Amino acid sequence: MNPLLRVSLFRAHHSRALTAAAPQSSTALRTTSRIGRSAGKRHYSTSGSDSPKRQQTASGARDRAAVGVFTPKAAVIFVLTSVGLYFYFNYEKQKLQEQKKKELESRKWGKAAVGGPFTLTTHTGAPFTEKDLLGKWSLVYFGFTNCPDICPEELDKMTEVVIELDKSYGPIAQPVFISVDPARDPPPQVAIYLRDFHPRLVGLSGTYEQTRAVCKTYRVYFSTPKDATPDGDYLVDHSIYFYLMNPEGEFVEAFGKSSTVQDVVTRVQEEVAQWEKEKGKRT
Structure with missing residues (x-):
């Protein structure tokens, strides 16, 4: 074969090979780029700078759940209510005792003077x-x-x-x-x-x-x-x-x-x- 013709055929074959391989290389490059960006995002979202804030929020929620509604204001209301109920029931008890005493006195002194020695x-x-x-x-x-x-x-x-x-x-x-x-x-x-x-x-x-x-x-x-x-x-x-x-x-x-x-x-x-x-x- 003519040497010049052989060189031309080699160059044409080599050019087609490069053309066929080029898209694959580009696809691989784009895939690698996306993976890199994705990894970067995951790394950013799980970085240590946001973790303490979340821990504090969760801890605060647990504290509020443990304390409930028993705030200082609620404590004052509870104490005042308890004292009020104590005095109320004590008053009612004394009132009932006085009423019973009056009934007994009425039964004793409210009767006619009937009966006696004989x-x-x-x-x-x-x-x-x-x-x-x-x-x-x-x-x-x-x-x-x-x-x-x-x-x-x-x-x-x-x-x-x-x-x-x-x-x-x-x-x-x-x-x-x-x-x-x-x-x-x-x-x-x-x-x-x-x-x-x-x-x-x-x-x-x-x-x-x-x-x-x-x-x-x-x-x-x-x-x-x-x-x-x-x-x-x-x-x-x-x-x-x-x-x-x-x-x-x-x-x-x-x-x-x-x-x-x-x-x-x-x-x-x-x-x-x-x-x-x-x-x-x-x-």
Whole structure:
């Protein structure tokens, strides 16, 4: 082959080789450049200059979460509220105690002056005074054995009341009948009269002076003449009540003819409950 032709062919081949290799080299160069820039960006974003700030922010968030809303202002409000509540409840407690004290005084001094010392004789002939009623609840009725209808009706009612109370408490109440007719109601007569009523009913009677004294003590109207005789012609008038007395001999309430058995039972139960609350016992 002609040498000149060989040189020309070599140069043409070499030129095509360079042309084919040039794009690859450029692509590699551009790729290398992007990688370098990317690495530079990553290096910049994770540089140590920003890390302390982020750590401080995270630490502050944790501190705020631990402290919550308990700021100095909140602490002052909490203390003032606590002190206010203490004084409020202490005031209410004292107020309640004063109210209870007044109620007790009212119960003690607000009652009528009913009841007191007396001396009479039972239907069995034994002496009987107000002290024999202490330590028990008592229902006291004033009447006379010749009473045609009112006295028997009231004593029947008293009997039913005692029966109902016995069901709830046992023998907690003592029924008492006091005659306002000393001339016609000696103990034997009273004993006969009581057979129709409650077996625990105690019948009491006495002389004219004793009867007048006990009626005055219980504020019962007494009209029997002083010179009355058993066969005399006279009328007896009296108050139509029976009285509830507590275990200390104090008057609680008077029940009139209009009071029903249930009225009396309910009232006695209320008094027994209150007594038990205050004294720790029923009698």
